[in-house]
Amino acid sequence: MIQLNVNGKPVRLDVDPDTPLLWALRDTLQLTGTKYGCGQGLCGACTVHVDGAPLRACSTPVSAVVGRKISTIEVVEAERVGQAVQAAWRKLDVVQCGYCQSGQIMSAVALLRQNRKPSDADIDAAMSGNLCRCATYVRIRAAIHEAARSLA
Amino acid sequence: MREMNIENLSRRRFLQGGAGLTLGFCLPSLVAAATAEKMPVATFEANAFLRIGSDNTVTVLSKHLEMGQGTYTGLATLLAEELDADWAQVRVEGAPADAKRYNNLLMGPIQGTGGSTAMANSWQQMRQAGAAGRAMLVAAAARQWQVAADEIVVEAGKLTHPASKRSASFGQLAEAAAREAVPSEVKLKDPKDFRLIGKTAKRRDSADKTNGTAKFTQDVQLPGMLVAVVAHPPQFGATVKAFDASKTRAIKGVVDVVQIPQGVAVLAKDTWSAKLGRDALVVTWDDSAAFKLGSDEILARYKELAKTPGLVARKEGDAAAAFAAPAKVVRASYDFPYLAHAAMEPMNCVIQLKPDACEVWNGEQFQTVDQGNIAHLLGLKPEQVKLNMLYAGGSFGRRASTHSDYLLEAAHIVKAIDGRAPVKLVWLREDDMRGGYYRPLFHHALEAALDGSGKLVGWKHRLVGQSIIAGSPFAGMMIKDGIDAVSVEGAANLPYAIPNLLVDLHTPSDIGVPVLWWRSVGSSHTAFSTEAFLDEVAAAAGKDPLVLRQELLAAHPRYLAVLKLAADKAGWGTKLKAGKAGERRGRGIAIHESFHSIVAQVAEVTVAKDGSLKVDRMVCAVDCGTAINPDNIRSQVEGGIGFALSAVLHGEITLKEGRVEQGNFDGYAPLRINEMPRVEVHIVPSAAPPTGIGEPGVPPVAPAVANAIAAATGKRVHRLPIRPADLQA
Numbered sequence: 030m031i032q033l034n035v036n037g038k039p040v041r042l043d044v045d046p047d048t049p050l051l052w053a054l055r056d057t058l059q060l061t062g063t064k065y066g067c068g069q070g071l072c073g074a075c076t077v078h079v080d081g082a083p084l085r086a087c088s089t090p091v092s093a094v095v096g097r098k099i100s101t102i103e104v105v106e107a108e109r110v111g112q113a114v115q116a117a118w119r120k121l122d123v124v125q126c127g128y129c130q131s132g133q134i135m136s137a138v139a140l141l142r143q144n145r146k147p148s149d150a151d152i153d154a155a156m157s158g159n160l161c162r163c164a165t166y167v168r169i170r171a172a173i174h175e176a177a178r179s180l181a
Numbered sequence: 182m183r184e185m186n187i188e189n190l191s192r193r194r195f196l197q198g199g200a201g202l203t204l205g206f207c208l209p210s211l212v213a214a215a216t217a218e219k220m221p222v223a224t225f226e227a228n229a230f231l232r233i234g235s236d237n238t239v240t241v242l243s244k245h246l247e248m249g250q251g252t253y254t255g256l257a258t259l260l261a262e263e264l265d266a267d268w269a270q271v272r273v274e275g276a277p278a279d280a281k282r283y284n285n286l287l288m289g290p291i292q293g294t295g296g297s298t299a300m301a302n303s304w305q306q307m308r309q310a311g312a313a314g315r316a317m318l319v320a321a322a323a324r325q326w327q328v329a330a331d332e333i334v335v336e337a338g339k340l341t342h343p344a345s346k347r348s349a350s351f352g353q354l355a356e357a358a359a360r361e362a363v364p365s366e367v368k369l370k371d372p373k374d375f376r377l378i379g380k381t382a383k384r385r386d387s388a389d390k391t392n393g394t395a396k397f398t399q400d401v402q403l404p405g406m407l408v409a410v411v412a413h414p415p416q417f418g419a420t421v422k423a424f425d426a427s428k429t430r431a432i433k434g435v436v437d438v439v440q441i442p443q444g445v446a447v448l449a450k451d452t453w454s455a456k457l458g459r460d461a462l463v464v465t466w467d468d469s470a471a472f473k474l475g476s477d478e479i480l481a482r483y484k485e486l487a488k489t490p491g492l493v494a495r496k497e498g499d500a501a502a503a504f505a506a507p508a509k510v511v512r513a514s515y516d517f518p519y520l521a522h523a524a525m526e527p528m529n530c531v532i533q534l535k536p537d538a539c540e541v542w543n544g545e546q547f548q549t550v551d552q553g554n555i556a557h558l559l560g561l562k563p564e565q566v567k568l569n570m571l572y573a574g575g576s577f578g579r580r581a582s583t584h585s586d587y588l589l590e591a592a593h594i595v596k597a598i599d600g601r602a603p604v605k606l607v608w609l610r611e612d613d614m615r616g617g618y619y620r621p622l623f624h625h626a627l628e629a630a631l632d633g634s635g636k637l638v639g640w641k642h643r644l645v646g647q648s649i650i651a652g653s654p655f656a657g658m659m660i661k662d663g664i665d666a667v668s669v670e671g672a673a674n675l676p677y678a679i680p681n682l683l684v685d686l687h688t689p690s691d692i693g694v695p696v697l698w699w700r701s702v703g704s705s706h707t708a709f710s711t712e713a714f715l716d717e718v719a720a721a722a723g724k725d726p727l728v729l730r731q732e733l734l735a736a737h738p739r740y741l742a743v744l745k746l747a748a749d750k751a752g753w754g755t756k757l758k759a760g761k762a763g764e765r766r767g768r769g770i771a772i773h774e775s776f777h778s779i780v781a782q783v784a785e786v787t788v789a790k791d792g793s794l795k796v797d798r799m800v801c802a803v804d805c806g807t808a809i810n811p812d813n814i815r816s817q818v819e820g821g822i823g824f825a826l827s828a829v830l831h832g833e834i835t836l837k838e839g840r841v842e843q844g845n846f847d848g849y850a851p852l853r854i855n856e857m858p859r860v861e862v863h864i865v866p867s868a869a870p871p872t873g874i875g876e877p878g879v880p881p882v883a884p885a886v887a888n889a890i891a892a893a894t895g896k897r898v899h900r901l902p903i904r905p906a907d908l909q910a
Contacts, residue, residue: 045433048453056408056451061400062393064574065452066525067610071846074525102393119387122812125820126249127390128397128525128574153855160846162525162575163249164823166857168816 031091035060036104046092050084051075053091054101062102062131066160073159076132077101083139085158102131110141110180117175125163133159137173146177229282230310231260233318237338237352239266241307242276244283244292245299246546247386248524248573248580249820250875251813252299254384256307258809259300262377263311263369266351267338273385275570278548289658292548295581295698297776297873300809304870305369312367314358321357322349372807372868381812386572397574401531401542403603407436407448409594410455410607412462414444416471416839417617417693421445421464428461438462439597443590448598452607472693473839476622479692480516483624483645487514491643491685492663494673498681503639507630511721513714514627516900517646517706519834520620520699521849526574527613530591534559534600539566543588544573546580550654554585558592577824578698582618583653586695611844619834620699621647625672625710630681635722637733640679642672642710645687647696663688667698671707671773671880676740677715677733694836700824701879704775708880709887709901712771716888717897726888727753727770734772739804739865743779744772746863747802751783763790763910766797769888771881776873778805780818784885785858788893792905796826796858796886804865806872814874815862821878822860827852829883833902 031042035058042057049068054060054077063086066074070085077086078100105111114137117123124130133156140147140155147155152173161169232240241257253273261271276283280292286302288295315335322340323330326347334341341348372378389395414420424445426438434454439446447458474482504510531542532555539559545551545568552563559566573580582588591606598604608616623646630639648665650656659666664673664686673684699705719729727748734740748754748770760766765788772781785798799822808814831850835842843849887898896908 044453052451052453055400056453059402060393061396061402064397064526065399066527067846069610069845069847072525106392115391118391119383122384122387122816124249124384124387124390125251125816126525126573126575127386127395130390131393134391157853157855160525160851160853162523162577162824162827162851164820164827164852164857165816166823166852166854167819167860169854170857 031095033091033094033099034097035099036101042091044091047090049087050077050089050091050094050099051086054086060101060103064128064131066129071160072129073136074129074132076135076159078135078139081139081142083136102135105134105138110138113176113179114138114141114172117172117179121168121172121175123165123168123172125165129159129161133161133169137169137176140173141176141180145180147173230307231264231314233314233351233355233358235352235355237270237350238272239264239270239338239351240272240274243273244276245303246294246544246570246573246576246580247275248294248544248546248576250299250817251384251810252294253386254382254813255300255809256303257385258377258382259303259307260311262375263308264315265335265337265376268377268382270338270351271385278545278552278568278570280549283548291550291654293550293581294546295578297778297875297877300871301777301873308369309367312369313364316364316367317358317361318351318354320361321354325357378809379807379811381810384813395572397526397572398529398531398542398544399526399574399607401571401605403531403533406531406603406605407450408452408455408605408607409446409448409591410452410459410609411441411443411590411612412445412447412459412464413612413616414466414471416468416473417695419466419468419471422467423465425463428463429458432458432461437598439594441590441593441597443593446594446597448594448604455607456609471839474692475837475839476519476835479622479836480624482689483622483687486645486687486689487624487626487643491645491687493683493685494664494669495682495684497679500639500641500681500683503630503681504628504641507639508633509631509721511629511631511718512627513717513897513899515625515710515713517623517709518832518901519622519694520828520832521614521834521843522575522577522579522699523614523849523851524573524575524577524579527608527610528579528587528616529605529607530588531603531605532591532595533603534595537561537565539592540569541566541588542569542571544576544580545570546573546576547582547585550583551585551588554589555592558589559596577700578702579618581698583649583655583697586618587616610846614844614849615841617695618697619694620705621649621696623706625706627710627714629714629718631718631722635724637679637718637722639681640675640683642684643687644669644672645689647692647694648688649696649698649702651688651690667703669707670703671775672703672711675711676737676774678736679733700821701775701876704773704880705828708771708773708775709884712773712881712884713887713898716769716891730770730772739779740772740774742865743781743802743804746865747781747783747800750802750861750863751800753783757785760787764788765893765910767889767891767893769885769890769892771884771888773880775877775880778803778872778874778877780877780881782822782881782885784882784889786886786889786893788890788908790910792908792910794830794890794903794905794908796856798859799882799885800861800863801878802863802865803874803877804867805874805877806867806869808864808867809871811864814864817874818862818878819860821876822882823852823857825879825882826856826886828901829886829903830856831902
């Protein structure tokens with residue numbers, strides 16, 4: 030049994046310690062907002078926050094996050110930066126297929142927590158680990174600026 | 182409008198929770214075109230697009246897949262416009278598979294989403310459905326209030342009778358409206374009265390897709406469901422000779438291992454256990470029937486083939502005569518690799534088998550084809566196969582599989598376990614990348630003849646590549662005299678006024694790599710060869726690339742307007758700001774028509790000394806008829822530019838001895854945010870019926886970039902993706 034803290038709640042999981050956090054979230058805890066895209070930390074679709082920092086859940090074994098605070102897209106609206114990012118994403122209609130967007134939003138929230146006024150270059154650096162095959166990048170940049178303005 | 186037949190499904194079949202209006206609405210099921218003028222009065226079948234609940238929700242049923250292109254929003258916009266609904270009360274639901282009700286009116290008898298046809302084929306249909314609903318609400322209000330129907334005003338989901346100061350919401354009237362007769366005729370709005378069309382209705386899927394609640398196939402969980410991960414053969418056409426599953430079966434969570442025609446499937450209680458189970462499998466493959474060529478060898482064969490005449494796709498004048506004694510001949514050839522769609526959601530499918538029925542959950546793009554293929558495999562009738570259409574995490578054509586490949590794989594698995602559990606087939610990224618159904622590899626050879634005055638008098642274009650359509654349900658319709666229409670689209674219909682023109686095609690049939698439509702299909706390569714080559718011709722003729730295009734398109738005012746808009750907005754002819762020391766900068770233009778929309782792109786690029794390329798800015802002009810949702814048009818073009826640039830800068834699937842060399846996003850790299858240029862999209866105002874927008878932004882991007890590179894460096898790009906080594910100073 031593995032004990033984790035997910036979205037503010039303690040949970041006990043009957044999974045192997047090597048199981049990637051992604052599959053524990055999706056298949057065991059039914060938190061399906063976090064997506065599988067590559068399994069190798071190449072696309073960022075599985076981005077979650079661990080102690081507030083962005084982390085690729087597909088290549089992180091559950092044993093590595095025991096005792097740490099894991100949060101997923103499902104609770105992003107609970108705090109101010111998350112709300113601002115979601116609102117900006119909706120205002121600018123960033124999404125297309127939407128599959129990568131949980132990961133994009135988690136990365137964007139982490140960026141804005143650290144840097145309240147990111148430049149385009151800051152955004153590119155923080156977001157280049159998150160692939161979007163629909164290439165919604167123009168709007169991701171604009172939405173992060175929009176969220177930054179609303180948080181100012 | 183023309184005669185139509187509408188029936189009220191509320192009385193017949195549905196009573197949504199005992200209350201509300203479900204509008205069944207009938208149109209000819211076999212119309213050849215989407216315009217009312219062309220709609221024949223044919224057989225009438227019920228089909229339902231609209232429900233109004235007593236809770237005041239307006240639910241629009243979408244017959245088309247939402248895979249990112251904004252179709253849910255677009256279809257709902259059309260219906261809500263004529264219904265005069267409040268956009269905030271509108272919800273969208275995927276329609277079930279039902280070819281009779283939900284045909285794509287531009288695909289004959291086929292229900293499916295593709296060819297950028299969703300808006301074009303629904304333009305009349307969805308507005309009529311909305312107008313009929315509005316008329317029934319008005320009739321119900323008139324009856325209740327004892328007033329004349331024409332004194333009732335409908336606006337933003339509310340009916341009012343100003344004289345008596347009475348009003349009611351759609352929800353309040355839904356039940357009464359359900360008892361009204363369906364109008365035999367409806368009048369559609371004058372476009373000047375549009376409140377939603379052309380005004381940018383917000384996407385209906387933004388909320389769900391920003392909080393993790395949007396449901397994709399990958400997210401489906403059914404009681405008792407098993408997850409299947411399959412060991413696929415390393416070469417196309419190889420089969421299982423033997424396998425040893427003893428280690429697999431020892432893995433916790435693994436429930437079963439079954440052999441299917443596509444390989445060996447490991448079924449487990451969860452995805453990770455299934456993956457571990459597959460990793461532990463020992464499979465011996467029989468490669469006696471496998472395709473074993475490498476992509477270099479395929480290309481070498483194509484180049485040989487290109488030395489001989491192919492089947493003629495288009496002939497104008499006398500090309501041979503034009504080339505007999507030209508003042509100048511320009512020749513170039515272009516090579517295009519296999520490309521994977523690489524949607525962010527790898528292919529997957531959930532399937533449940535019952536004694537006389539089968540239910541499927543899928544990002545369902547090709548209902549008729551999939552229903553038929555699954556039914557055939559399982560010994561069911563098509564109507565016994567229920568398809569649930571979920572959001573697709575991208576597709577770019579991949580989920581419209583001509584052979585239902587991954588769906589049949591899932592069906593084989595559930596059949597192999599006698600349907601004792603629902604199965605979710607999960608392709609891991611590597612399965613998806615190596616699973617075939619690629620944009621076909623193509624080789625193009627072009628020649629142009631110029632006369633003594635520099636006039637373009639002859640054009641020969643030879644294409645070599647596999648057919649997408651051969652062996653598909655579309656073969657009868659789209660292959661004529663051996664020519665697959667999508668192999669030569671964009672080449673055979675070249676719009677330029679060239680008196681002598683010959684386009685011919687070789688279609689090798691012995692290449693065992695499965696191929697499929699990839700966003701913009703034939704135009705994904707023909708736009709490049711024609712538009713990059715035209716710039717080579719312009720250089721040989723000593724003409725500005727824009728001026729040459731304008732001369733050759735003099736008979737095409739739509740093209741000219743698009744060209745002008747793009748050129749003006751991009752500042753064509755003005756001097757580009759110089760780059761840093763050693764950097765070379767250039768601007769290039771290209772124009773292409775696909776799916777009845779015309780798009781021009783102007784690219785600005787910077788090429789560094791080492792040959793590395795940065796696309797700085799793309800300025801786009803588009804004519805896609807009536808702009809139903811200008812913001813979505815911009816969004817699709819922005820995304821189309823990024824999608825196209827992936828293939829310009831990185832995209833290439835290569836084979837070695839028949840084995841695909843790429844497996845994940847390291848070897849096959851889609852564009853990342855730091856590579857995304859600034860983008861401007863300009864829309865040509867138009868009152869014509871809407872045409873496609875999901876795909877048409879893509880084709881002119883690559884040639885515009887190549888032409889910009891040539892302007893910057895003098896180097897012509899003859900193969901994609903672009904290698905920095907080709908551009909070194």
